[in-house]
Structures are given as C-alpha cells and as structure tokens.
Amino acid sequence: METYQPITPEIIEKLKAITGPSYVKTDKDILLQYQTDYETDPRRFHLPEAAVIPANAEEISQIVKLANEYHFPITVRSGGTSLADGAIPVCGGLVLCMERLNKIIELNEEGMYMTVEAGVRTVDLQKEAKAHGLLYAGDPSSAESCMIGANLATNAGGLKAVRYGVTRHQVYCLEMVTPTGDIVECGRILKKCSTGYDLEQLIIGSEGTLGIITKVTVKLIPLPPYRFDVLAVYTDPRKALYMVPKLLKAGIDPTSVEYMDNSYVRDTADYCHYSDMPHYEDGIYVIITVETFREDELDSKMESVCTICEESGAVDVLEADERIWNMRRNVQTSCEMVSKVFLTDDVVVPVHKIASTIEKIMEIGEDYPFQVKINAHIGDGNLHIVLCKMDMSDEEWETSVEKFHQQVYAYAYSVGGRLAGEHGIGAKKLKYMEEFTPKGELAIMKTIKRAMDPNNILNPGKLIDA
Template sequence: MQTYNPITQEIVDKLKAITGPSYVKTDKDILVQYQTDYENDPQKFHMPEAAVLPANAEEISQIVKLANEYHFPITVRSAGTSLADGAIPVYGGLVLCMERLNKIIELNEEGMYLTAEAGVRTLDIQKEAKAHGLMYAGDPSSAESCMIGANLATNAGGLRAVRYGVTRNQVYSLEMVTPTGEIVECGGILKKCSTGYDLEQLIIGSEGTLGIITKVTVRLIPLPPYHFDVLAIYTDPRQALYMVPQLMKAGIDPTSVEYMDNSYVRDTADYCHYSDMPHYEDGIYVIITVETFREDELDTKMETVCNICEETGAVEVLEADDRIWNMRRNIQNSCELVSKVFLTDDVVVPVHKIAPTIEKIMEIGEDYPFQVKINAHIGDGNLHIVLCKVNMTDEEWAASVDKFHHQVYEYAYSVGGRLAGEHGIGAKKLQYMEEFTPSGELQVMKTIKRAMDPNNILNPGKLFNA
C-alpha cells in the first residue's frame, strides 16, 4: 500500500496563502462530511486531513504543484453523488472541492455550444440551454445536484443516452490541471479533428486520475418541440425485456427506455407517497420517451410504440405522467425504506444481451440472503443492481456480496459486457477491475497513469492499483 506524507501546518499555511484562509478546512467537525460520498457503509469511509475550496484553475494548479512537492494525495470532490466511492479520500490527504467554480461562461446560439466551469450543476446547464430553445442532452438521474465536471470525469450516462449517447458524446473541449500542475486545454469546437491524440476523450471517464477538469465546452442541439412518454406495464419480466428489440427494429429511435422491476415500483411509490399506482402489487414498469420535430411523426410513432407494447404482452399502456418520472428519479432514495445499508452496482452488456443478463442476475440472486433489485436503461444495455443488506452480519454481507459480484461479472464478460456502464469504477470496483479487465488493456491504462502522474498524487486508490 502506497504511503504519503501527512499534511502539516506548513502545508496548511501554504494552502491558505493560495486560496485565502477561509477556504481551507481542517476542523474535524467539517471534514467529517467529506469522508464519504453516496456510500452508506461506514466501513468504506475515510477521513481527509484537510479540504480546500479553490476559485479557479490557477489556484488548483498551485495546489497540485504543492502536493507533488510535499507528496500528499488529492481527491477531487464535486457534489458527492458518486455511487462508486469515487469521491472518498481513500488515502486521506486533501479533498479538493469544486463548488466555487460555478459560472456559466458563454452560451453561443449560432455555434450551439455552452462553456461552463466544472462546478456548475448539470441541471443549470440544461435550464440555460432550454431558455435559448436548445438542449444539453446529458441527463444523469442526479442532474439536480451533480456537477458537469464530475459528469465528464465519470463519463456519466443517464436517461437520454439511448438516443444521444453518454457525456463524452456531448463534449467539444475541456480545460484541465494535469497531475503535475500544468493548465492544459484539450479539444476544440470542431465537427471533426484528426490532429494527434484525442486527449479530451482520454480525460473523460478517467475519474480524476489523469487530471482535474476545470472548464468544459459542451455541444447543444435543437430542442425537439414534440415528445410523448409512454408507461408500458408488464407482469412478466421476459415480455418486458424482449419488447426492446422489437422497438429498435421498428425505427422508433427512442430517447429513453427505462425498466423498473416490481420491487422498485412498490418501493418508489411508497417513498413518493403515491397510493394509487397501477399494478402496484405485480407491475413491471417500462418507460419509453420519443421526441420528434414533426407532429405527424409523433402521432405515427406513438401508435407504433403502443402497438408493440400491447403485442409483446403489456397488460396496460398509459401516459407516463410526472409521478412516473419522479419515481424513476427517486429509485436510489427508495432503497432506504428496505435497508439502511445497500450497495448499488452497474454493468453494461450488448443491447441484445440485456434480457438474458437480467434473467441470469435474478437467478443468481435467488441463492443469496439479501434482496436483489434491478432497474435498467434497457435501450442501451446498462443495468443497475442494488443489493439490500437487511438482516445480515457485516461478515456475512461482505462474503455474500463478493461471491455474488464474481458470478455476475463473469457472466457479463462472457457475453461481451463490462464492469460499469456509467457509475464508474472508483474505489468500490477496484479489485474487480484488476481481476476482470484483460491484462493488456489494464497494462496500457497503468502505463498512461504512471506517465502522467509519476507521484500518484491524483485520486489514488481509484480505478486500479497504479
């Protein structure tokens, strides 16, 4: 295990000289909020020695250079919504908080792009684009609280990824501070570019291990004037899952196709205090969104979607109103009704393998004492698995979870899948990244990390053992 030097009073004084005294925190009563992100298992918590709130890239550059000089680790923290322990300071050291980098710098209507600092909320970018008749297509479920820089760092997916792709598909360029403290701009506002390495795409998804993103320019697209949301309710999960290929073959090009198993239907309805949801006891919800620029096309596609749902066994096809989307966005919170300790995981498989993968996971789950819950972006092969601890000892829980994950990951890789679709690896999946990633691929990643961050300063203990 790598060792680092402690953060001394000398270092604290130098940090205060960079940002101003009020933006450096060393009081344990304050630092306790930075020991975890969305992780709810206290065994995974790690307390930092200090936290700093820089104002800009220049201050971050100085802080990173200081970390290299004194050899202490930096963990970058945005809104703390990571589901993979990505913002937990595994080695202590310094937590670098991005909340002061919160300005939208420019929205260019003619060029259809927006430039913002990394600490701007994703929701605020969406609102600013919409106010100008445009759309930012990135739409993670935590959009109301998560920050755009972290979306890039984790290559966040979300509800619109089926049609528009994940975060990396929305980005023109970014500014970052390298692991040795240089400020570098990568990419440009270009339709295509073959000028050397695609550096911005390398940084996107690197989870803060290759650089600290400080500014981003994202693509905007015209806002479709017409859309519909359909709720197809099934009582047989196989029918719900095997509906997707029919939908795709019909040329519908849906914006989202979301799956909620019945345990989620019941728990989210209870969490949101909705007492009259249809098929509460036995329903599996599939939410389908379609957007168009012509009203006649909308009508045609709506009729086709409803017909496909009915032909594949939906017991009811309804309009998905605001209650349905509120339930979908509160999936994570609703797990607290079942267990105070639960674990969220995600795997991604080829789209045509999503149905047998979900069936296999539920079959595996029958052999374990914890509750297994599944929701999924079934239109792009990304499924989320939640394990609820309920009444188990810590030892039983740890052993069971590890064994369950090995079975799930082995199956996912056997059908061409991977460990994570959008939540990232963080600290939570580090051991599995080492185990399941093909050795040549993993070695290339480690070579890049060592070359860019020779002192292993940025976000150590994440992704893999550098």
C-alpha cells in the first residue's frame, strides 16, 4: 500500500484556518468514532489522524488541495452506514465528515426535481418530496441515517429498486470536488442528452475515489395514491423463490419484492419483541408491495398477487402490516443478538438466476461451521448474505470465510453476476475485485483513477488497487 505523509501540527493549523478551529478534531476519544462504519470486526478498524467537518464545497476544495500539497489521504464519511468498510480510513490520514452540508436548496414542483447538499439525510429528502405530493424513489434500508451524497457514491439500491431502479436512475446532475481540488458540475436537468461523456454517471458508484460529491439534483415523480402490501408465507424456499418470475411476467410491476429466510423471521421478530408473528417457527417471508394511481387497478392487481402466491405454494397470504416492514428494516441489527462479529455481504445476479443462486449458496453454506442467513431483493436479483461467527476462533473464521467467498463469488460470476449489487466494494472486497473483474474492465477503471487522482489522495485502499 502507498506510503503517505503524516498529518503534522502545521497541517492541522492550515485545516483550522480553512474551516475554523472547532471543526477540526484531533482528540483520540473523538476520532475513535471514525475508526469503523458498520464493520463489527475490530481487526478491520483504522484510527484516522484527524477529522474535519467542512461547511461547503469551497472549504472541501481547499482541503483537497492541501492533501495534494502534503500528500495525505482523505476518506469521506457521511452517515457511516457502509457495509463494505467504505468509510473506514484504511490508510489513516484525514476523515472528511459531510454532516454540515445539510441544506435542501430547491424543490421545483413543475420541473419535478430537488436540489440538495450531499449531507442531507435520505429520509429528510423523501419527507420533503412527499410533503409536496411527490416521490423520491431511492429508498435504501438505512434511509433514516444515510446521506444522499453517499447514496450516489455507492449507487445505493434499496427496497423500491425493482420498479424504480437504483440511485443512478434518480439523478439529473451533481456538483463535486475533483481529486485535485476543482469544483465541477456534471450533468443537467434534462430528459436526455448526447453531449460528450456521461460524467455524472461515472462519478455515481465510484465510492469517493474519483471525487467528493457536494450537491445533487434528484428526479422526483408523482406519488402514487394507492398501495397494498402483501405478506406471502412459504415453508419451502424453492416455492417462494420460483414464484418471482410468475409475478414479474404477470404485468403487475411491483414496487418491492423482499425475501427473508426463516432464521431472519425468528431473529427479527425476537429483536422487535413481536411474540405472535405468523409461522414463526418455519415461515419464509416474501413481502410484495404494489402502488397504483387508480383504485380499480389496485384491486385487480391485489387479486392477481394473492392468486399467484397461493398457486405457487404459499401457506398463508396476509396483509403486510408495519410490523413486517419493521422486521425487514431491522434484519441487519438483529444479527447482533446472534453473534458479536458477523459479516454482511451482497452479490447480484440476473433476476431469473436468483432462485438457483440462493439455493446454491445455502448448499455451499452447509459445509461451513458458521451460520448463513439470507435476505434478498428477489425482484431485482440482489441478495444479502450474513455470516455469523458465533464462537469460532479467529483463525478458523478467517479460513472458512475465505473459502466460502471463493465458492460464492465464482458461482455468481458463472451465471453472469457481480460482486455487489448495492453495498459496493469498499475495502472489504478489494482483493476480490482484482481477482474476479474481467481484466479489460479493471484496466480501464485503473486508467481513469490514475488520470483523475494522480496522487491517489481520495479514498485510497477502496474499490480498486490503483
């Protein structure tokens, strides 16, 4: 890994001159909160040398220029909700916190767009849109705490991606600070454009390695007035999974199709203190949401969904009340009851391969001593795998996880999949990115990174080894 210069007292004074002294943090007790994100394994934690909380793009520009001058790394941190070690300062250096860039700049009802700073929480953006009868369709599970700039940086997916797409499909344009400190606008509020490279789409999903997103203009759409949520309970995972193609081919256009295996049903029910959940002992939950603009269409689609679920082998078809969605939102935190150390992963495969992929992963998992748990956005091919360490030794855990990943990733690529559907690569999958990405693709990525960030200042040790 590249060697960087330490952050000296001279650099600290220059940072204070940029942001004001109160927004530069060097106390170890404060820096400890920045040593990890959602990572639970202390061996992956890294303590930064300093943290800074800028107010705007101009301050960030000066900080980035300072980093290039003195050759220290910058790790951008938003809500700290990364599941791929994306916000961990693996090379030390400076953590740049986005929390002060929290202004909603404009909501244009006629143009149906909203411009916000990168530190606005996703839930606040959603609420502002809803207050005007509009919908921001991006909906990651961590919406209560994640920030919109980081949603762009990781191309976050979420619960509504099956209908509306992922974050990159919700964006008109963005403002960023380049790796050399320039402030640049990419994209425009246009329905279509064939004018040069699609730069905003290049930056989206680059995980902070090609620029620091400071402002974004997102697309809004009319808010559907009618909605229903169905809980289809299965006891045979194959029947639950092979229902999906029938649902998608029926023209129902669901907003969400979510899958929770029985271990998640039991653990999230216990975590949420729900004592009377249907089929607690053996149920596999599939949650289906449909939204419409006409009440008669809602009724006909609800009838079709229920029929498809019953005919595919569901043992119960019920209304999915708020308890069900609360369980779905807490799948991650419920793992803390099972194991102090657990590893969260995601892979994505073609939608028609999701059933066979989940079956294969569970088959692979039977050969290992850790617990394998699966929840998935089965309507868009994205599945989440959690491995719970339990009481395994560190050595056994590391060896087993490595072997498991090699098998799972090889299978995903063999059916046309990729390493991550929405969590990103971060530091956690860096070596697998090198191993599994086709060499031509990887070479282009590295060429772009080296050209845009010649000093390797932004988020080094993440996404690709430049």
